[in-house]
Amino acid sequence: MEKIVATAEKPWLVSTSQLKEWDKCKKQFHYKSVLKTQWLTTQKNFELGKAVHKLMDYQARNLPLEPILTEVRQDIQETYLALEANSLAQAKVVANEWSFNIPFSIEVKSEPQPVIWLTGRVDRLVETVVNTPVKQPFYWVVDWKTGTAVPADFKQAWQTRLYLYAIWEARHQLGMPATMSFDQLGFVYVEVKPKRKQAVRLYEVIYSEAQHRQTKADLANVLTAMLAEQRFDLPATCPDSYCPFGTICGIAPAETEQLNLLALPEKPVRKRKKAKKEANQPEVAITLPPQEAVADAGVGTSPFDWF
Numbered sequence: 299m300e301k302i303v304a305t306a307e308k309p310w311l312v313s314t315s316q317l318k319e320w321d322k323c324k325k326q327f328h329y330k331s332v333l334k335t336q337w338l339t340t341q342k343n344f345e346l347g348k349a350v351h352k353l354m355d356y357q358a359r360n361l362p363l364e365p366i367l368t369e370v371r372q373d374i375q376e377t378y379l380a381l382e383a384n385s386l387a388q389a390k391v392v393a394n395e396w397s398f399n400i401p402f403s404i405e406v407k408s409e410p411q412p413v414i415w416l417t418g419r420v421d422r423l424v425e426t427v428v429n430t431p432v433k434q435p436f437y438w439v440v441d442w443k444t445g446t447a448v449p450a451d452f453k454q455a456w457q458t459r460l461y462l463y464a465i466w467e468a469r470h471q472l473g474m475p476a477t478m479s480f481d482q483l484g485f486v487y488v489e490v491k492p493k494r495k496q497a498v499r500l501y502e503v504i505y506s507e508a509q510h511r512q513t514k515a516d517l518a519n520v521l522t523a524m525l526a527e528q529r530f531d532l533p534a535t536c537p538d539s540y541c542p543f544g545t546i547c548g549i550a551p552a553e554t555e556q557l558n559l560l561a562l563p564e565k566p567v568r569k570r571k572k573a574k575k576e577a578n579q580p581e582v583a584i585t586l587p588p589q590e591a592v593a594d595a596g597v598g599t600s601p602f603d604w605f
């Protein structure tokens with residue numbers, strides 16, 4: 299069975315998605331992150347998130363947004379405007395849509411040693427000011443949550459931990475003060491639902507040296523286990539009713555169906571209602587600024603992996 303490759307010629311790029319897959323189902327991890335199986339997904343589910351992230355990217359670059367906002371779907375416009383009104387969207391931008399590649403070392407018994415990079419993309423890093431105990435800068439790693447849910451245990455979620463770890467390791471490269479302490483850094487999920495009374499909710503984590511050490515140790519343990527894994531066994535029951543590999547992974551169909559019925563009785567109904575509602579909405583695609591303006595502003599045109 300194929301294993302993870304982590305050589306100098308082909309380094310292993312470790313992402314939050316891989317860590318989540320590993321925790322959830324080893325078989326899914328094997329399909330997605332070892333075999334790199336591409337599976338068709340419904341892009342419609344991601345339209346709102348992609349459009350709003352793009353608008354927030356332009357806002358950080360001070361591009362004129364009024365002509366675009368008049369053209370986009372109403373839900374996109376409302377979501378963007380709710381986010382834009384939040385103080386984090388107005389704070390000083392240190393980095394925007396920042397992709398990171400941070401080297402990470404683990405020791406294995408056999409030679410050569412694995413070559414590993416931690417990878418990801420930070421929506422935005424902003425600088426604010428705190429006044430206690432003295433006036434000093436505070437940095438927030440911001441993640442806009444426009445569609446997908448904030449992880450239930452967001453303080454322990456791999457995205458929170460990996461991104462804080464990466465930003466701390468790259469703080470000098472990002473121009474943050476050489477003397478800054480761990481508690482001057484935090485991660486915040488900015489969840490936006492414009493129809494809700496409180497349109498924007500913040501889920502904050504303040505960093506610490508103990509957390510940094512723990513993340514480093516946990517990453518070393520889990521990456522060592524991933525590298526050594528050869529079986530990629532199925533779990534006792536399927537933990538992901540939306541996983542696309544249900545027809546090929548070998549999980550007993552009855553178990554998947556039973557799980558769906560027991561754990562998610564409302565979802566099929568809700569999905570059908572949503573699909574009907576979306577079908578009634580006018581199809582207005584987001585209009586992007588002229589490519590020359592985009593190029594001049596240095597805006598990337600490659601698809602973003604926000605989810």
Ligand code: SF4
Pocket residue numbers: 323324325326532533535536537538541542543544545547548549
């Ligand atoms: S369908 Fe379920 S058991 Fe099979 S690979 Fe996906 S998550 Fe794992």
